[in-house]
Amino acid sequence: MSTPTSEASIPLHETPLAGVTTVVDKKAAVILSVMTAGLLLVVAFFPQDGDTTFRLAVPSDFAQLPRVTVPSTLTAWVLIIVCLLCAGWSIVLYRRKLQTPLWLMVIYSLGWMIGFLAWAASGGTIPVVGLLSGSLALAVPLVFGALGGVLGERSGVVNIAIDGQLLAGAFAAAMIGSALNSTWAGLVAAMVAGTLVALILGLFAITYLVDQVIVGVVLNVLVIGLTSFMFTQVLAPNAETLNSPPRFTAVVIPVLGDIPLIGPIFFRQSAVVYLLYIAVAVVTWSLYRTRWGLRVRAVGEHPTAADTVGINVIRTRYRTILIAGAVAGMGGAFYTLVSVPQFNREMTGGAGYIALAAVIFGKWDPIRATLAALLFGFASNLQGVLSVIGSPVPSEFMLMLPYVVTIFAVAGLVGRSRPPAADGIPYRKG
Amino acid sequence: MKLVLRDITKRFGTLVANDAISLTVEPGEIHALLGENGAGKSTLMNVLYGLYQADAGEIELDGVVQHFSGPGDAIAAGIGMVHQHFMLIPVFTVAENVMLGNESTGFAGTLDVDEARQRVQKISDQFGFHVNPDALVEDLPVGVQQRVEIIKALSRDAQVLVLDEPTAVLTPQETDELMQIMRELKESGKAIVFITHKLREVREVADKITVIRLGKVVGEADPKASNAELASLMVGRPVELTVHKDPMKPGPDTLDVERLRVIDAAGRVHVDDVSFTIRAGEILAVAGVQGNGQTELTEALLGLQDRVEGSIRLHGEELVGRSVRHILDAGVGFIPEDRQTEGLVGAFTIAENLMLNRSHGEPFVRHGTLQLERLEGFAKEKLEEYDVRAPGITTLAGQLSGGNQQKVVVARELSRDVSLLVAAQPTRGVDVGSIEFIHKQIVAGRDAGMAVLVVSTELDEVVSLADRIMVLYRGRVVGIVPADTPRDVLGLMMTGERPEGAIA
Numbered sequence: 024m025s026t027p028t029s030e031a032s033i034p035l036h037e038t039p040l041a042g043v044t045t046v047v048d049k050k051a052a053v054i055l056s057v058m059t060a061g062l063l064l065v066v067a068f069f070p071q072d073g074d075t076t077f078r079l080a081v082p083s084d085f086a087q088l089p090r091v092t093v094p095s096t097l098t099a100w101v102l103i104i105v106c107l108l109c110a111g112w113s114i115v116l117y118r119r120k121l122q123t124p125l126w127l128m129v130i131y132s133l134g135w136m137i138g139f140l141a142w143a144a145s146g147g148t149i150p151v152v153g154l155l156s157g158s159l160a161l162a163v164p165l166v167f168g169a170l171g172g173v174l175g176e177r178s179g180v181v182n183i184a185i186d187g188q189l190l191a192g193a194f195a196a197a198m199i200g201s202a203l204n205s206t207w208a209g210l211v212a213a214m215v216a217g218t219l220v221a222l223i224l225g226l227f228a229i230t231y232l233v234d235q236v237i238v239g240v241v242l243n244v245l246v247i248g249l250t251s252f253m254f255t256q257v258l259a260p261n262a263e264t265l266n267s268p269p270r271f272t273a274v275v276i277p278v279l280g281d282i283p284l285i286g287p288i289f290f291r292q293s294a295v296v297y298l299l300y301i302a303v304a305v306v307t308w309s310l311y312r313t314r315w316g317l318r319v320r321a322v323g324e325h326p327t328a329a330d331t332v333g334i335n336v337i338r339t340r341y342r343t344i345l346i347a348g349a350v351a352g353m354g355g356a357f358y359t360l361v362s363v364p365q366f367n368r369e370m371t372g373g374a375g376y377i378a379l380a381a382v383i384f385g386k387w388d389p390i391r392a393t394l395a396a397l398l399f400g401f402a403s404n405l406q407g408v409l410s411v412i413g414s415p416v417p418s419e420f421m422l423m424l425p426y427v428v429t430i431f432a433v434a435g436l437v438g439r440s441r442p443p444a445a446d447g448i449p450y451r452k453g
Numbered sequence: 454m455k456l457v458l459r460d461i462t463k464r465f466g467t468l469v470a471n472d473a474i475s476l477t478v479e480p481g482e483i484h485a486l487l488g489e490n491g492a493g494k495s496t497l498m499n500v501l502y503g504l505y506q507a508d509a510g511e512i513e514l515d516g517v518v519q520h521f522s523g524p525g526d527a528i529a530a531g532i533g534m535v536h537q538h539f540m541l542i543p544v545f546t547v548a549e550n551v552m553l554g555n556e557s558t559g560f561a562g563t564l565d566v567d568e569a570r571q572r573v574q575k576i577s578d579q580f581g582f583h584v585n586p587d588a589l590v591e592d593l594p595v596g597v598q599q600r601v602e603i604i605k606a607l608s609r610d611a612q613v614l615v616l617d618e619p620t621a622v623l624t625p626q627e628t629d630e631l632m633q634i635m636r637e638l639k640e641s642g643k644a645i646v647f648i649t650h651k652l653r654e655v656r657e658v659a660d661k662i663t664v665i666r667l668g669k670v671v672g673e674a675d676p677k678a679s680n681a682e683l684a685s686l687m688v689g690r691p692v693e694l695t696v697h698k699d700p701m702k703p704g705p706d707t708l709d710v711e712r713l714r715v716i717d718a719a720g721r722v723h724v725d726d727v728s729f730t731i732r733a734g735e736i737l738a739v740a741g742v743q744g745n746g747q748t749e750l751t752e753a754l755l756g757l758q759d760r761v762e763g764s765i766r767l768h769g770e771e772l773v774g775r776s777v778r779h780i781l782d783a784g785v786g787f788i789p790e791d792r793q794t795e796g797l798v799g800a801f802t803i804a805e806n807l808m809l810n811r812s813h814g815e816p817f818v819r820h821g822t823l824q825l826e827r828l829e830g831f832a833k834e835k836l837e838e839y840d841v842r843a844p845g846i847t848t849l850a851g852q853l854s855g856g857n858q859q860k861v862v863v864a865r866e867l868s869r870d871v872s873l874l875v876a877a878q879p880t881r882g883v884d885v886g887s888i889e890f891i892h893k894q895i896v897a898g899r900d901a902g903m904a905v906l907v908v909s910t911e912l913d914e915v916v917s918l919a920d921r922i923m924v925l926y927r928g929r930v931v932g933i934v935p936a937d938t939p940r941d942v943l944g945l946m947m948t949g950e951r952p953e954g955a956i957a
């Protein structure tokens with residue numbers, strides 16, 4: 024048998040196969056059905072009289088979008104039918120061994136959400152712009168945290184200490200911002216604080232090969248203890264000089280800020296939010312398109328291979344997590360320089376852990392992790408808005424919403440995810 | 454470029470892996486390094502490549518003494534290495550793997566992927582590699598991955614090229630192609646160090662042979678020496694290169710596979726309509742070019758594949774859909790194809806690795822507690838029996854040489870009382886002396902009534918072990934033929950052609 028024949032019969036780039044069939048996951052069909060059934064039961068057992076109004080504009084828009092008022096229960100039923108159709112179509116597709124397309128999921132999600140809102144806010148008005156821009160505000164620290172998390176894990180270092188970095192950032196921003204009476208100084212201080220936490224993480228996790236999860240958890244506890252102590256001992260007694268930082272105010276971007284609906288949500292924000300847009304873009308671009316990013320990913324996937332082509336694994340990991348720490352620190356600054364101009368004990372409320380979840384739900388990809396964090400922000404804010412409007416759902420129950428939405432979205436939309444191969448494994452030479 | 458290694462010594466703790474080794478490789482020369490598992494070949498090459506620092510000795514290139522503090526320095530000095538265990542990033546494309554560490558960039562550090570693509574294409578065309586620069590490495594057959602490794606080295610303009618057991622995972626055809634490539638590289642003036650355990654290859658391409666044993670150079674050999682001479686120089690005793698086995702005395706059917714179909718998550722059908730039977734006391738060898746469904750077949754037998762249709766019966770009991778644990782307990786032993794990812798836990802000791810699949814009860818666990826003394830005795834015995842070269846039973850498996858890792862896996866599986874042994878590439882990377890031993894053990898198991906399924910890309914191994922041979926092509930059975938089928942017929946079958954009367 025000569026070589027050419029074997030090459031002709033077996034294309035070199037593929038595995039020789041007996042054939043290809045389609046394997047379809049039934050997850051999408053199941054999730055859509057369950058979600059629809061849930062909404063249907065709620066609307067059937069607790070029908071609402073009255074109308075729901077969706078307010079799409081803010082007074083300052085140059086072109087005012089109209090208010091939309093609809094009858095609550097009827098709208099809910101119409102949209103439930105839409106959801107049923109989508110779910111049914113998804114089941115049909117599954118039977119025919121076809122994947123549920125993304126557009127169907129998007130239509131479904133919109134339909135379900137509007138139907139739910141129409142029912143839940145019966146007799147009230149939903150400020151759509153407020154709901155969405157509030158979501159963005161809640162999501163900002165999460166997105167920064169998630170970006171930091173993505174960077175670290177892509178280089179092979181699991182960062183449980185995101186929460187600590189956010190908290191340290193918030194604290195440093197409040198203190199330095201107040202002391203120097205400068206928002207920008209506060210922001211820089213927050214980045215430095217996040218970097219310092221990362222440095223300790225690196226020292227133990229990279230240099231001394233300590234289990235990364237343990238170091239991360241210990242660091243979170245350490246930062247909580249330290250900031251709480253400093254708060255009671257230093258910040259609280261000198262609140263005027265050390266705990267009343269100036270605030271980043273909203274800056275309207277010309278033209279973009281005037282687009283109805285989109286403008287007020289995205290382009291009438293503070294400088295920190297604009298920095299966030301830049302950060303998402305820069306992290307994504309540099310991770311996938313630059314030499315630095317290629318090396319970071321190589322080190323996170325197969326450090327030995329990276330070492331054999333002359334890449335310094337330890338140095339690359341350090342550099343990446345320090346940058347990641349600075350990014351997460353910026354998220355911390357959002358708490359004290361934008362949200363509330365004052366530091367409080369444990370004010371992040373575990374947001375770092377949610378950011379960590381967003382990293383995984385986002386499959387270690389900066390854009391997807393950002394979307395996951397935004398979704399979480401939306402769910403949290405929805406809960407707030409609905410409890411203000413006074414919805415028929417008990418408020419304790421509503422508190423679950425962010426988590427339930429996240430779990431369903433993740434289960435329904437995210438396929439199998441694969442972390443960087445060397446994620447969490449310390450590199451030891453030889 | 455002329456390479457001189459002078460009195461290189463490298464110790465790991467008390468173990469002297471290289472003991473004053475000297476070696477000279479001229480440009481345009483293929484210099485073969487032969488030696489048993491654990492002789493210190495890879496260690497020597499890692500020292501040359503800057504991965505390890507020598508405790509004593511000098512590296513000289515074209516008369517200039519070099520000091521490498523890391524692989525980066527060695528690469529810059531013109532040394533390229535294809536490692537025994539591939540150093541490719543599976544989720545990267547070929548071009549990305551080739552450019553890594555040597556990237557050409559544009560504005561603000563942007564990667565110039567086009568340039569890398571062209572570089573791959575150019576080298577690929579020059580040597581006839583047929584490698585697609587945009588393919589993901591994990592989708593490529595090992596033979597192609599091997600070429601990617603070579604492209605990687607050449608794209609950095611390596612003048613001294615080290616190939617550490619490059620043929621261990623290749624099919625015979627791929628090996629022939631690789632040797633052709635080596636000859637071309639030699640013509641273009643490169644100095645090549647070639648490590649292998651396959652004597653045929655040495656005699657075919659080597660210009661010079663150096664034999665290492667226990668970390669020392671024991672002599673040079675003539676490339677024209679016979680296999681037996683080379684083998685005994687390597688191992689230090691005469692080696693039987695052929696397997697002696699009595700005619701089989703088959704018992705009742707042990708394994709009965711019917712219409713087996715294996716599909717992966719992406720819907721690719723790797724095994725289709727495969728049926729065969731193995732009787733007790735019989736060795737069925739699976740031949741075929743790597744990637745034609747062998748891996749998936751063995752994994753399906755062990756319950757490691759999710760989407761399996763058809764039936765697999767062991768002593769009449771259906772195994773499809775059962776857990777791996779259940780299948781192991783039902784009496785199936787498994788030597789996996791890839792010892793590093795599936796066979797061993799690198800961070801565990803040899804002793805712990807030897808009891809990995811018996812962590813659920815007697816003899817090593819009683820009332821949930823490890824019986825350390827018993828394990829220690831057992832491990833020491835196996836180390837001795839299988840001639841595993843290691844400082845002791847508490848050595849981490851990850852620190853063993855490639856061939857010794859393989860011996861640990863084989864020792865574990867063969868020392869358990871199993872009625873079916875599934876052995877995928879049982880002697881991959883193992884030296885001739887140990888191949889002899891492992892083959893004897895497999896044949897002894899068969900004589901004791903074990904049913905054995907051996908998968909091998911080495912036709913030699915298939916022919917010498919098999920009682921019957923099954924040839925797979927594109928996931929389907931081309932035919933099941935007697936062991937004495939001529940090799941050219943087998944070769945033809947491996948390309949999918951079915952000779953007359955093939956089904957035995």
Ligand SMILES: Nc1ncnc2c1ncn2[C@@H]1O[C@H](COP(=O)(O)OP(=O)(O)OP(=O)(O)O)[C@@H](O)[C@H]1O
Pocket residue numbers: 453465468470488489490491492493494495496497537842843852853854855856857882884
């Ligand atoms: N990182 C390490 N730490 C401790 N011991 C090691 C290490 N690497 C190798 N060794 C030991 O050094 C010896 C030589 O190993 P080496 O890998 O060089 O053998 P080899 O000749 O390449 O064998 P093979 O043919 O099996 O690949 C072995 O006994 C091995 O256990």
Ligand SMILES: [Mg+2]
Pocket residue numbers: 494495496537617854855856
């Ligand atoms: Mg070796």
